[in-house]
Amino acid sequence: MTHPAHRHQHAGHPRPGHQHAGWRTAAQATLHCLTGCAVGEVLGMILGMAFGLHNGATVALSVLLAFVFGYALTMRGVLRAGLDLGRAVRIALAADTVSILVMELIDNTVMVTVPGAMDAGLDSALFWASLAGSLALAFALTVPVNRWMIGRGRGHAVVHAHHH
Incomplete structure (x- = not known):
């Protein structure tokens, strides 16, 4: 059993196998994710509307491209760090x-x-304001999720191990 004073000394430190997950780290990880998501989302919306796709198909295309660009951004960094393609994926x-x-x-x-x-339509302020607002809200609500995950050695914590 651990002495209460010893437990108090370690209260602010991450447990073994866990990383410190400050809000700044979580915000940076989320901003990285938002970059790929936004590129895919905007491109998907533009393509879907330009080709006259149904709203459901436009959303599906946007989601697909958000994942593609999000993963590609992360893979670019870890491939530069010297990892092979399979590990990067x-x-x-x-x-x-x-x-x-x-x-x-x-x-x-x-x-x-x-x-x-x-x-x-693409020439509408309503469309662009809604898209910008939706991405801003997504960012704000995803930061706590990433903070929680990084604090448990998950999410962007696995990327940070390969940056150094």
Whole structure:
């Protein structure tokens, strides 16, 4: 049994196998994720609307491209660190899947629930304001998720092990 004073000394330190997960670290990880998601999301929305796809197909395309670009950004970094392609894919999947999933769920929910946003067209302020707002909200709500995951050695914590 650990002496109470000893437990108090370690109260602010991460447990073995866990990383310190400050808000800044979580925000940086989420911003990294948002970059890939935003590129894929915007491209998917533009392509879906330009080709006249149904809203459901446009959302599906946007989500697919968000995952592709999100994973690609992470893979680019770990490939530069010298990892082989197979390992880079596994790290990207482990690092980004939950973050991208949460972000896409939030931002697409906003886009389809804002009246007229999906039908507004690419030249509409409503469309662009809704998309910008949905991505901002997705970022804000995904930061705590990433903080929780990094604190448990998951999510972007697996990428950080390969940056040094």
